[in-house]
Amino acid sequence: MDEPKVSVVVPMYNDSRTIDLCLASVSTQTYPAHEIIVVDDASTDDSAVRAARHSCTLVRAERNGGPGAARNLGVRHAKGDIVFFIDADMIMYPDAIGNAVTLLSGPRGYGAVFGVPDKVPLFVEGPVGQYRILQYHYWRVSAQGEVSGGFYALGAVTRAAFDAAGWFNPALRQTEEIDHAERLSRRYPMLLTARVSGRLSDESHLIPLLRKAFRRARLRVPFYLRRGRAMQGMETGGRAAAAVLALLTMLSLPAAVGYPPVLVGTALLLAAFVAVDAGQYAFVRRERSWPFLVFFTTVHLLVNATVSGGLAVGVLTWLTSRQFRHMYERTAP
Structure with missing residues (x-):
């Protein structure tokens, strides 16, 4: 052949x-x-x-x-x-x-x-x-x-x-x-x-990276709701939980400024955020230094919180826009 x-x-x-x-x-x-x-x-x-x-x-x-x-x-x-x-x-x-x-x-x-x-x-x-x-x-x-x-x-x-x-x-x-x-x-x-x-x-700049993460998360909402399940492979339950934990961690920070004991809850949320994808952080530590691991975790926290924000906006758009709900049903020429 x-x-x-x-x-x-x-x-x-x-x-x-x-x-x-x-x-x-x-x-x-x-x-x-x-x-x-x-x-x-x-x-x-x-x-x-x-x-x-x-x-x-x-x-x-x-x-x-x-x-x-x-x-x-x-x-x-x-x-x-x-x-x-x-x-x-x-x-x-x-x-x-x-x-x-x-x-x-x-x-x-x-x-x-x-x-x-x-x-x-x-x-x-x-x-x-x-x-x-x-x-x-x-x-x-x-x-x-x-x-x-x-x-x-x-x-x-x-x-x-x-x-x-x-x-x-x-x-x-x-x-x-x-x-x-x-x-x-x-x-x-x-x-x-x-x-x-x-x-x-x-992408090597933070703001464009966050903008892209938000936009893609928002646009995936009709796909996820129509499909009814996550994609096999990278989209694990732990990573879905990480996005929620990241948003909760970020939202807790303003409260911690006014009431320092809230920092305990913030620390627990951050620990859970890292734990659900622990293999990733172990990999980064093997490849780079401890200071870079701290930087990596901070950026990953921001990206995940942004993804949660994009998903939330996507759900609101899905509820209010028929065109958005059916965007994956269009057939390409």
Whole structure:
């Protein structure tokens, strides 16, 4: 039987800092890609000029449509049996495509294989960037196995599975991945594995990170309520409890200022917040110093409290907006 042909699809928007590294990593795979398709999502920097210097097909979107629309456009041009998605702010390790092909060709019949970014970032990061990379890595590496959520920043999907699931919904700018993976997982098993890996450049500033966490949490509410259960893999009961505990911890602080004995309750809430995901903090301590662990815990507390706030606002929006309630029921063109 002929070896599967792999089409690599790279959605790109203002990624001039990383696109050369990304495409170089794709071009040096031990299992060569049949084609590399870069979708320029109406970038305003010189990303497209840089991409055009590489051996790839450059497709330009007429207007910025977001990751889902860019991936759809790339798939429309793809001719491979497998579509390997990688975001332009990532690199893949040399065996990433080969390992993905091996897993997708195995007896389990996986429809998709999603990778785990390394704990080592693509660039030297500041403290917030280090927090994000370590948290991102640990949550995924600890969830390895069959999953129902998708991570299309580094993942391969068989064309048959993609066609069965349908296109990404371009109306979903922040949650298009969970929507598509949910449809795909109804038809095919999906695997999350560190055998497919690379390095990531992620958000390195606190306010944009919190803004993104709030927005994504709010937009997931209709998905969760419609689905009726958490996604298999990273979304554990302990992590759901951590979000609630983080919000309660933050809300207790103003009371503790006026009445210091409340600090005992605050300390107990914080201890419970750490305990429900203790493995994560043990991992961070092994990788970094005690002072950084304190910083990591503080940022993670803020992120989780923000997530709870986003979920609360999402529930209120769900109760008052019919359009919001049904946003995941729209079909993509």
